[in-house]
Amino acid sequence: MKVASVKHSSVDGLGLMLGRPAYTADLMAKNSLIVKVLRSPHAFAKIVSIDTSNAQQMTGVECILTAKDFKRFAYTRAGQGYPEPSPHDKFVFDEYVRYVGDEVCAVACVDEATALEALKAIKVEYQVLEPVLDFEAAINHSSIIHPEPEIHEMFPIGFEPKKNIAASYQMHVGDVEKTLTSSDVVVDEVFYTHAQAHSMMEPHSVNTRLDYMNRLVMYSSTQTPFHVRRILSQVLTFPLSKIRVIKPRVGGGFGGKQAIHGEIICSAVTLITKKPATLTYTRKEVFESSYSRHPMRLSIKLGATKEGVLKAIDCHILSDTGAYGEHALTVFMVAGSKVLPLYNKVDSVRFHGEVVYTNHTPAGAFRGYGAIQGNFALESAIDILCKKLDVDPIEFRMKNMIKEGETSPIFSIMGEGTEGTAMNMDTCKLPFCVQKGKELIDWTKTYPNKSVSQDIKEGVGMAIAMQGSGIPYIDMGAATIKLNDDGFFNLLVGATEIGQGSDTVLSQIAAEALETDLSNVIVYSSDSDLTPFDPGAYASSTTYVSGNAVYLAALSMKKRLITEAALALRCEEELIRYDGIGFTNTNTNEQITLKQLSNRLFYNHDQKQLMITESYVGHKSPPPFMAGFVRVQVDTSTGEVRVVDYVSVVDCGTTINPMLARGQVEGAIIQGIGMTLYEEATYSSQGRLHQNDFLSYHIPTRKELPHLTTVFADSYEESGPYGAKSVGEIGIDTPPAAIANAIYNACGIRLTTLPFTPEKVLQAIHSLKEKLR
Amino acid sequence: MKVELYLNQKKQVFDVLPGEYLLDTLRRYDILSVKRGCEQTSCGVCSVLLDSDMIPSCSVLTVRLQGRHITTVEGIEEEATKIAFYFGQEGADQCGFCNPAMALAVYSLKRKNPHATDQEIKEYLVGNLCRCTGYQSQHLAIKRYLEDPS
Numbered sequence: 007m008k009v010a011s012v013k014h015s016s017v018d019g020l021g022l023m024l025g026r027p028a029y030t031a032d033l034m035a036k037n038s039l040i041v042k043v044l045r046s047p048h049a050f051a052k053i054v055s056i057d058t059s060n061a062q063q064m065t066g067v068e069c070i071l072t073a074k075d076f077k078r079f080a081y082t083r084a085g086q087g088y089p090e091p092s093p094h095d096k097f098v099f100d101e102y103v104r105y106v107g108d109e110v111c112a113v114a115c116v117d118e119a120t121a122l123e124a125l126k127a128i129k130v131e132y133q134v135l136e137p138v139l140d141f142e143a144a145i146n147h148s149s150i151i152h153p154e155p156e157i158h159e160m161f162p163i164g165f166e167p168k169k170n171i172a173a174s175y176q177m178h179v180g181d182v183e184k185t186l187t188s189s190d191v192v193v194d195e196v197f198y199t200h201a202q203a204h205s206m207m208e209p210h211s212v213n214t215r216l217d218y219m220n221r222l223v224m225y226s227s228t229q230t231p232f233h234v235r236r237i238l239s240q241v242l243t244f245p246l247s248k249i250r251v252i253k254p255r256v257g258g259g260f261g262g263k264q265a266i267h268g269e270i271i272c273s274a275v276t277l278i279t280k281k282p283a284t285l286t287y288t289r290k291e292v293f294e295s296s297y298s299r300h301p302m303r304l305s306i307k308l309g310a311t312k313e314g315v316l317k318a319i320d321c322h323i324l325s326d327t328g329a330y331g332e333h334a335l336t337v338f339m340v341a342g343s344k345v346l347p348l349y350n351k352v353d354s355v356r357f358h359g360e361v362v363y364t365n366h367t368p369a370g371a372f373r374g375y376g377a378i379q380g381n382f383a384l385e386s387a388i389d390i391l392c393k394k395l396d397v398d399p400i401e402f403r404m405k406n407m408i409k410e411g412e413t414s415p416i417f418s419i420m421g422e423g424t425e426g427t428a429m430n431m432d433t434c435k436l437p438f439c440v441q442k443g444k445e446l447i448d449w450t451k452t453y454p455n456k457s458v459s460q461d462i463k464e465g466v467g468m469a470i471a472m473q474g475s476g477i478p479y480i481d482m483g484a485a486t487i488k489l490n491d492d493g494f495f496n497l498l499v500g501a502t503e504i505g506q507g508s509d510t511v512l513s514q515i516a517a518e519a520l521e522t523d524l525s526n527v528i529v530y531s532s533d534s535d536l537t538p539f540d541p542g543a544y545a546s547s548t549t550y551v552s553g554n555a556v557y558l559a560a561l562s563m564k565k566r567l568i569t570e571a572a573l574a575l576r577c578e579e580e581l582i583r584y585d586g587i588g589f590t591n592t593n594t595n596e597q598i599t600l601k602q603l604s605n606r607l608f609y610n611h612d613q614k615q616l617m618i619t620e621s622y623v624g625h626k627s628p629p630p631f632m633a634g635f636v637r638v639q640v641d642t643s644t645g646e647v648r649v650v651d652y653v654s655v656v657d658c659g660t661t662i663n664p665m666l667a668r669g670q671v672e673g674a675i676i677q678g679i680g681m682t683l684y685e686e687a688t689y690s691s692q693g694r695l696h697q698n699d700f701l702s703y704h705i706p707t708r709k710e711l712p713h714l715t716t717v718f719a720d721s722y723e724e725s726g727p728y729g730a731k732s733v734g735e736i737g738i739d740t741p742p743a744a745i746a747n748a749i750y751n752a753c754g755i756r757l758t759t760l761p762f763t764p765e766k767v768l769q770a771i772h773s774l775k776e777k778l779r
Numbered sequence: 780m781k782v783e784l785y786l787n788q789k790k791q792v793f794d795v796l797p798g799e800y801l802l803d804t805l806r807r808y809d810i811l812s813v814k815r816g817c818e819q820t821s822c823g824v825c826s827v828l829l830d831s832d833m834i835p836s837c838s839v840l841t842v843r844l845q846g847r848h849i850t851t852v853e854g855i856e857e858e859a860t861k862i863a864f865y866f867g868q869e870g871a872d873q874c875g876f877c878n879p880a881m882a883l884a885v886y887s888l889k890r891k892n893p894h895a896t897d898q899e900i901k902e903y904l905v906g907n908l909c910r911c912t913g914y915q916s917q918h919l920a921i922k923r924y925l926e927d928p929s
Contacts, residue, residue, distance in 0.1 A: 025812020505874025
């Protein structure tokens with residue numbers, strides 16, 4: 007391969023570094039109205055009245071929107087395919103507010119200062135209700151968070167709002183109780199994960215205007231422009247054909263921009279006032295009023311024989327979806343479906359639980375999407391089991407984990423809120439990943455620990471993980487390739503570049519298939535008027551699903567070019583040889599370059615525009631796999647945990663761009679380390695999120711940067727474009743369990759509640775000392 | 780009110796509101812490389828050079844800058860192109876939102892401390908947050924730029 011699987015600088019890096027206007031806020035109309043949202047100060051309240059009369063009279067206030075301005079319509083902001091597996095439980099504005107930061111009403115003003123004054127001038131009378139702030143006490147709580155009659159599920163997801171249950175699920179293979187009873191060794195542990203915040207650098211932003219055709223044109227920092235268009239049309243009863251959604255460059259998403267955020271309110275302002283409008287979240291709004299990762303309680307039981315064969319996994323999860331059920335069921339299911347198959351040789355498995363409403367900031371899609379929570383519990387529990395069995399955790403995994411050519415019944419049972427898709431692991435290089443990682447972290451020399459000083463203990467730990475590559479039989483991606491005069495191509499994709507490098511990677515796939523240079527492929531992505539459909543950047547789908555569409559479109563284009571070359575060179579197509587630069591009639595050695603052929607097609611003979619669209623929907627979701635190995639130092643006097651080295655060995659099939667693939671893994675590892683050690687989300691007794699800025703919410707800085715080693719296994723997934731699987735999410739899954747295991751190995755404390763703050767570490771060290779005394 | 784300052788070496792008069800921060804002034808005047816990330820001086824994407832020091836432009840009132848020199852990435856395009864080259868070589872550019880301010884910070888580091896150690900690089904850039912890359916690729920790119928004699 008010449009272009010795919012080769013390191014290429016990203017196609018957009020230079021222009022972005024030079025600060026060229028590219029992001030949503032850079033592209034708003036000059037005289038846009040500034041939209042601001044009045045947000046609830048209460049975790050749970052009924053709105054008795056809203057008095058906007060003072061604000062209405064202020065100079066510069068153009069529009070005030072309350073529930074009265076919208077048809078009452080229950081929808082979900084989740085930003086998924088249709089029908090969504092998330093409950094339709096949200097109204098643009100409602101008579102209830104369900105978390106601190108929930109939307110009450112909105113103003114649109116000539117400038118920001120006026121908008122902020124107008125918000126202050128609006129008087130809202132609330133009837134404060136008792137909030138549900140403990141997710142373990144949510145089911146059958148006396149407060150019902152969603153009493154409204156219009157809300158509904160689109161298909162059965164176990165939706166029971168009267169009990170504060172947004173979704174529930176249960177599955178089993180075999181008789182898990184029986185297997186556990188007959189197991190020689192059983193582990194029974196409970197783990198807690200917290201509400202990590204995405205913390206992308208660009209806040210959520212949207213702007214809208216009416217164009218000269220009287221259509222609504224929107225720029226949005228979204229991961230799902232086509233879903234945004236559909237949902238907007240449904241909620242505002244505005245024709246889909248009159249909406250154009252453009253996703254310009256997006257400054258990071260990580261799942262946080264999969265959902266609808268300001269798009270509906272901003273559009274309504276423009277439709278009512280006929281004026282351009284813009285809404286950009288403040289950083290506080292990004293923290294409090296977008297959404298975060300689902301906190302979970304994971305209760306897990308493992309059963310094994312004394313010879314170290316894993317026989318049973320029993321997992322119950324209680325998940326906190328906050329005030330609205332965005333991704334409630336699907337994140338919960340991924341905690342099973344992309345975790346449990348790791349150990350496919352068990353006799354029985356059970357996975358069940360509930361996703362509950364609380365009066366917290368909603369939870370939603372976030373890189374890892376349940377797999378990181380499930381992985382933390384399972385991979386910690388495996389190490390606990392190994393300790394009980396007195397077997398080496400690496401040997402145990404090598405013996406029990408899934409391998410190439412194998413399958414798991416989980417794949418066909420659990421899918422995206424529905425049944426799944428059976429598949430064999432055509433590529434699974436986990437044994438290599440584990441062996442290589444063990445070697446690179448220098449496991450044998452350290453395991454389980456070594457003393458650095460009297461206080462500082464060093465330990466190593468590891469975990470294995472899997473993810474998916476798109477949602478089979480549901481999500482379809484499409485690509486269009488257009489030939490231009492002078493012989494270069496436009497690649498038009500719905501796929502959503504948000505910083506992960508998809509514009510570059512998809513261009514590489516097209517260039518490879520067209521046998522041309524990367525500079526000959528001009529990519530343009532995500533514009534609902536101009537590009538074909540794509541579900542968007544989620545579910546680790548872009549390289550695999552959209553990449554396959556690009557591959558097919560490029561092959562079709564090449565075929566068409568050969569047909570045209572045969573016409574030009576007056577021979578059978580079979581006689582044409584194409585070398586990326588031109589075509590040769592192998593009978594006569596007559597030649598025509600691609601440049602000449604395209605100019606001929608535009609200006610001279612057989613004139614036509616060549617433009618080809620192909621689409622792809624997955625028939626399976628081949629999982630990428632990885633082994634994560636970590637070396638930590640625990641300061642037993644301060645409780646500080648420092649990650650020294652992190653080794654990632656990843657099987658993502660072919661890396662279309664090895665450098666960008668490494669970037670995906672490294673970025674995800676640091677986010678995972680952040681979630682494990684530094685990033686904490688806590689609530690006041692009134693339900694206010696304590697951390698709503700970068701001073702209180704500590705994402706890793708470059709000072710906490712450990713040494714990262716990332717290696718890719720030699721792997722070729724036949725069903726993927728040039729052998730590729732996905733790589734966007736897999737990197738985030740291992741840090742919580744690997745670090746927990748390393749801390750245990752370093753100093754004997756087993757931490758089961760994320761994040762591992764110095765306080766928790768010290769407390770555990772003291773408890774251990776007490777116990778040993 | 781009117782404030783006269785040197786933006787990228789060019790004297791320019793800005794019409795500003797009394798309480799207006801430099802970030803808002805610059806963006807209002809279409810200097811869009813200066814990004815809005817947190818408005819609380821804690822993310823670094825709005826940083827500019829004030830004379831020779833990096834400052835978050837969300838923290839300074841424009842009226843206080845009469846006669847001062849402000850540099851944005853538009854003013855160091857040649858150096859930023861070199862920095863972008865090394866970032867591209869290491870795969871260190873992802874979403875790009877932090878990159879214009881990062882380029883300024885790296886440029887300023889090279890002028891102040893061309894032989895910065897690993898630790899000094901990290902210290903100098905600690906206020907430039909990045910959520911995408913995990914920093915290591917950026918660190919390698921920055922080192923290569925510092926070593927570039929041109």
